[in-house]
Amino acid sequence: MWKYNSKAIRAGRGWTDSDGNQYPSNWLGLTTDAEKTAAGLVWEDDPAPFDNRFYWSAGVARALDDVNEVDADGNAVLDENGNQVVTVGLKSQYKAQTKATAGSMLQSTDWKIVKASEVSSYTVDQATLDYRASVRTASNTIEAAIDAVADLTAFMALFDTPVDSDGNPTGKAPINNFPDEI
Numbered sequence: 001m002w003k004y005n006s007k008a009i010r011a012g013r014g015w016t017d018s019d020g021n022q023y024p025s026n027w028l029g030l031t032t033d034a035e036k037t038a039a040g041l042v043w044e045d046d047p048a049p050f051d052n053r054f055y056w057s058a059g060v061a062r063a064l065d066d067v068n069e070v071d072a073d074g075n076a077v078l079d080e081n082g083n084q085v086v087t088v089g090l091k092s093q094y095k096a097q098t099k100a101t102a103g104s105m106l107q108s109t110d111w112k113i114v115k116a117s118e119v120s121s122y123t124v125d126q127a128t129l130d131y132r133a134s135v136r137t138a139s140n141t142i143e144a145a146i147d148a149v150a151d152l153t154a155f156m157a158l159f160d161t162p163v164d165s166d167g168n169p170t171g172k173a174p175i176n177n178f179p180d181e182i
């Protein structure tokens with residue numbers, strides 16, 4: 001992108017240089033690169049794309065583990081209640097998301113469990129009990145996989161869907177390996 005004094009100059013928008021010279025909205029499309037450079041513009045490549053699930057910005061990875069925030073002197077940064085400010089790491093974030101997903105999946109059959117505890121003549125069908133057990137097992141397995149990663153590359157691999165030699169999916173990504181809902 002073309003920039004003037006670190007400010008992005010966008011196509012279709014007029015701009016004014018530091019000497020007060022005004023350039024019309026069609027100027028970028030009518031000039032050569034040499035004319036743009038002569039006017040004081042500098043070309044900067046757009047930053048490399050990044051996946052904001054794993055990076056704050058291009059080249060700035062999110063922490064896997066929770067981080068206790070400190071100031072420039074190494075002193076704890078405290079919130080308004082005097083508690084240590086903690087930036088939640090990817091592991092904590094995705095373990096919480098896994099628990100929420102499991103809870104949501106179980107919620108649709110919770111009524112059966114409650115009814116069975118309140119109505120002695122009602123029993124929960126085995127398919128529901130098996131499904132609920134598989135949701136809890138999957139949640140535990142996903143959380144263990146999250147805990148087991150040692151670096152960002154291994155963490156990112158949890159999001160990779162397995163594929164066959166033709167590139168066709170053969171299952172679910174480990175981070176999403178829950179049973180199909182009943």
